[in-house]
Amino acid sequence: MxxxxxxxxxxxxxxxxxxxxxxxxxxxxxxxxxxxxxxxxxxxxxxxxxxxxxxxxxxxxxxxxxxxxxxxxxxxxxxxxxxxxxxxxxxxxxxxxxxxxxxxxxxxxxxxxxxxxxxxxxxxxxxxxxxxxxxxxxxxxxxxxxxxxxxxxxxxxxxxxxxxxxxxxxxxxxxxxxxxxxxxxxxxxxxxxxANDCDSEAQASVYKNRLLRKGFFGNTLVVTRPLIGDGLEPGSKALIEAESEREKFQQAIKDSLGAESTGGVLCLEMDFAGEKLDDAILIKQIESKIDDKLFNYTETSVRENILVAFNNLPAGLIKTNETSLFGNSGEAIREMKRTYWENTTKERNLLTSIINQLLQKSQDYPSLKVEPQKLIDDAAVNNPK
Known part of the structure; x- marks a missing residue:
């Protein structure tokens, strides 16, 4: 303990x-x-x-x-x-x-x-x-x-x-x-x-962004046989021409794969056995390492905790994919609004009290008393059309 x-x-x-x-x-x-x-x-x-x-x-x-x-x-x-x-x-x-x-x-x-x-x-x-x-x-x-x-x-x-x-x-x-x-x-x-939940939500976004920007996700791996043979002297004309041909070949691969709209193309040279084309070149797409299920669970969990901290704010008032909420002339949404209006009564009364206290002691509006207008009519909730 x-x-x-x-x-x-x-x-x-x-x-x-x-x-x-x-x-x-x-x-x-x-x-x-x-x-x-x-x-x-x-x-x-x-x-x-x-x-x-x-x-x-x-x-x-x-x-x-x-x-x-x-x-x-x-x-x-x-x-x-x-x-x-x-x-x-x-x-x-x-x-x-x-x-x-x-x-x-x-x-x-x-x-x-x-x-x-x-x-x-x-x-x-x-x-x-x-x-x-x-x-x-x-x-x-x-x-x-x-x-x-x-x-x-x-x-x-x-x-x-x-x-x-x-x-x-x-x-x-x-x-x-x-x-x-x-x-x-x-x-x-x-x-x-x-506070930790707020930070977790932010860090999850940062982590995914870094994977997408700096990781291998979206890259295409191209493996070929060595494009330059052994025995060429360093600095020789033959080696310079071979390196130039290699660059042209790799650029042609990138252009053909549309590298400008992907994560990029990685070219690797290594020895292969066999004489078939499939044995001479390998093209492989590198898949994402982001665990969508894990992130979805984590993000859902922290989101729920945060909403509770804000006086049990109904998730549907922020965003929802449930079309059923909009059925019955939006009755579910109206009920959420009414519920949250009640949940925020303490803070709203405090705000109204502060404003009226200042106005009543002011030189210009001593007789004025304000009251916030409701976001939703109670009659519309009790008698939805």
């Missing part, structure tokens, strides 16, 4: 003295690593995109494009919602920068890339008062790290922060930090438990 526990990989969050932040894993690169694993896995990337869509539904109606949440960046509500949803789907956490005005209203807000943010030191109440923002955490310089106050709408807190900053014109605002793992310093990525 002790050996097994040692072998199990665990994400750690040690204190980094050099950067004065809690590192997100021992190399402080956990968010980047998880994001790369998702992007390298076709199933994870597709699943993440679908889950984001289910969090925002069909959007927020006419407010999608009419509401600008950040005028300096011309960020529309729907674009902001998509960015927040993507962070919640992939990293299960999000950082949002908020600027206040002198009336203690939110002037604008925008998402900060999750990979850029780390938490500063906690006080005796385990409260982290600062968010450290840096574009590169591998070997960060203190001068590249920007410290911003954690979100707190209390007017007295904002006044104290503004005074400490030297006035409103120098105030950096606050960062709202949302974590779906409240018991941890940083949330675990959605693919944390299937």
């Amino acid at each position: 002790r050996t097994l526990l040692i072998d199990v990989w665990k994400r750690l969050t040690p204190w980094s003295k050099s950067a004065d932040v809690y590192a997100n894993d021992t190399d402080n690169a956990y968010p980047e690593r998880m994001d790369r694993l998702i992007n390298n896995s076709v199933t994870s990337k597709s699943a993440a995109a679908i889950m984001v869509q289910y969090l925002i539904g069909k959007g927020y109606g006419e407010q999608n494009d009419t509401i600008i949440v950040n005028k300096s960046k011309n960020t529309k509500l729907i674009d902001f919602a998509c960015d927040v949803a993507e962070a919640l789907v992939k990293q299960r956490g999000v950082y949002i920068h908020i600027n206040w005005n002198a009336l203690y209203q939110i002037a604008d807000f925008s998402i900060i890339p999750y990979e850029w943010c780390r938490l500063g030191k906690a006080d005796s109440n385990d409260y982290h008062g600062k968010i450290a923002v840096c574009k590169e955490w591998l070997k960060p310089k203190k001068t590249d790290i920007q410290l911003i106050d954690v979100y707190n709408p209390d007017k007295r807190v904002i006044d104290a922060q503004v005074e400490k900053a030297g006035g409103w014109d120098k105030y950096k605002g606050q960062v709202l930090y949302i974590s779906m793992d409240t018991g941890l310093i940083y949330p675990l990525s959605r693919i944390d438990s299937v």
